[in-house]
Amino acid sequence: MEATPLDERKQQILKAVVSDYTVTGVPVGSQVLAAKYFIALSSATIRNELADLVGTGYLQQPHTSAGRVPTDRGYRYFVDFLMDPEAVSPTVRRTVKQAFETAPHSVEGILEKAAMVLAQVTENVSLVTAPETSEARIKHIDLVSLESQSVLIILVLEGNLIKQTVIRLERATSQDDLSRMAAMLNRKVKGQTADELLLRLSGLGPDRDEQRQILERVIESISSHQATRQSVVLHDGVRNLLRHPEFVEVNRLEELLELLEQGAQLAGILQQVAFDKDVEIIIGRENTSSGLRECSLVLTTYKMDERVRGTIGVIGPTRMHYGQVVARVRLVSQAASELLGPLGN
Amino acid sequence: MEATPLDERKQQILKAVVSDYTVTGVPVGSQVLAAKYFIALSSATIRNELADLVGTGYLQQPHTSAGRVPTDRGYRYFVDFLMDPEAVSPTVRRTVKQAFETAPHSVEGILEKAAMVLAQVTENVSLVTAPETSEARIKHIDLVSLESQSVLIILVLEGNLIKQTVIRLERATSQDDLSRMAAMLNRKVKGQTADELLLRLSGLGPDRDEQRQILERVIESISSHQATRQSVVLHDGVRNLLRHPEFVEVNRLEELLELLEQGAQLAGILQQVAFDKDVEIIIGRENTSSGLRECSLVLTTYKMDERVRGTIGVIGPTRMHYGQVVARVRLVSQAASELLGPLGN
């Protein structure tokens, strides 16, 4: 099971097994391989190679006298070294384009569209995290008087991302006063990030006036990634899962649904996706969550500008057409980023 | 199949069949009925009655020599005339209470919690529509300058419901001008509903200044029920469906998921729920959607105050414990309404 370097022919055979298996879903045998991919070789030769690949842990057989199926390790080797870059078909390209044409001009709207179309073109479940706002610049702030001492703080960030939060002041304040205060705050905080604000605040000493209270709440509301629905992972396309034969087993589906509906754990995984890598693939048991034992994630990031960004990708059975999915995830991410860019002015 | 009035004993037998079937999921036979519910009668007598109930369309048998199962008509008769009012267990009551204690002070937050806890306590899929805002009073309006001539309109309605929309003005306008305009608009529109605004606007003649443009957009954004995610039906608890044996058949689940993920059709059904009725139950084929042929809906409305309100309920297999579900839907609706009430000041 140690890291035996695979010779050229073994690589080609592994590649053929993965390719064939991902489309047919049937364990692939030596005869099929010989006929479809290696006409120059006999099935017996291929059997020998297959036996080696099983020995080194790249393949497995569901039972004696069945064909071979890739292991997680096999898939990993495939995506790292063997996978051909795939082009996205014009049809898919058009689908994506059209989907985004009808998207509203807001971050949420665009991300929802992205989730929708990504699920559609990959035939898997799509995942999208809300943009990371801790470094987003503040564009506008507004205060609305509610009953008694409650005040609704409305915050507009880059990308027209709106955050709202309610605060209780220590004394009743009229809407006029609040409006004046909002105007003042706007002059002060416009263009700042939460971090910068925090810095200024700490340099200010422990005053206890309303402005300070409000600003603290503003910072909190920008930084906290759990407070609103926005922070939770968007997903779409659960119905697609039912088409995959690996989910006739209902428990698997249930585990996965639980993960999706609860969200927190998934959010944790998605947040760890490196912003510098292109596309990140997590295969089967490489996942820490037990619910994802038999699933793979194909993830990348989307960008709004230099500061605000998040993760987008899909989750599906380990047996997926990685090349195609990677290409389509990348496409949707780029399309979404292009649309999001101008919003972040 | 015409509307034969059922005599007392037939009613009791129908009731027993529905009750037993909803908990066991197994077609219920004459012997079971005699043993569990009608010790005074012989199974042969019950067989005669059952045969009558089949003849009049209240029951059916999956096949000869199986027990009886309620038809949609049987369920309908049950919920209309036979169902006992059920109390909600203290455990459930506590669960609901605790769920709402952690809810944020916003309409969306509370409704999400409601969807979540309703799914949990009914073990079905919960549905919640966004509040109808066409008659909601405007609380606050704000204008934020975006790039060039674009302006972000932020609207706060009763219940701290925030609506946003982007508009392009015919000429560039500074943020200062926008702020002044917002202040003016606030004085004008505060406390009005979209309808009232529309009335005033039409009395104003066809001016073409910015204010009018903005107000038109405001009205549109309040009235349009399709524009934002908020209008779409919230749902939760899909994982619960997998526990019901009627959904091992995957196509059914897929149809239902499609309905849920697309939303529009469901929204249409939910909007038709009468605001004056207590709890509305729609059973099986009473639904127009083919995807809901084997599902029932238990729906009621929630209220924020006299004006803003929406629909809340669950969707599940026709074989559900109607009494319990009705009681729990009602409970969650009331709890949510209580929380929403104070927000609508």
Next chain:
DNA sequence: TATTGGCAGTCTCGATCCGCGAGTGCTAAC
């Protein structure tokens, strides 16, 4: 007339069995 016991008939469900086909591993020859 309503009810009941008895009984033959019907149908589903699960277990078991069997043969086919696919695919393997091994061996000996090239």
Next chain:
DNA sequence: GTTAGCACTCGCGGATCGAGACTGCCAATA
């Protein structure tokens, strides 16, 4: 190192069968 041949294994689908559950009907009964 490659290949043909062959015996062997195993899963899958279809057929078969008996047990069990219920029914419908009929004749007897209160």
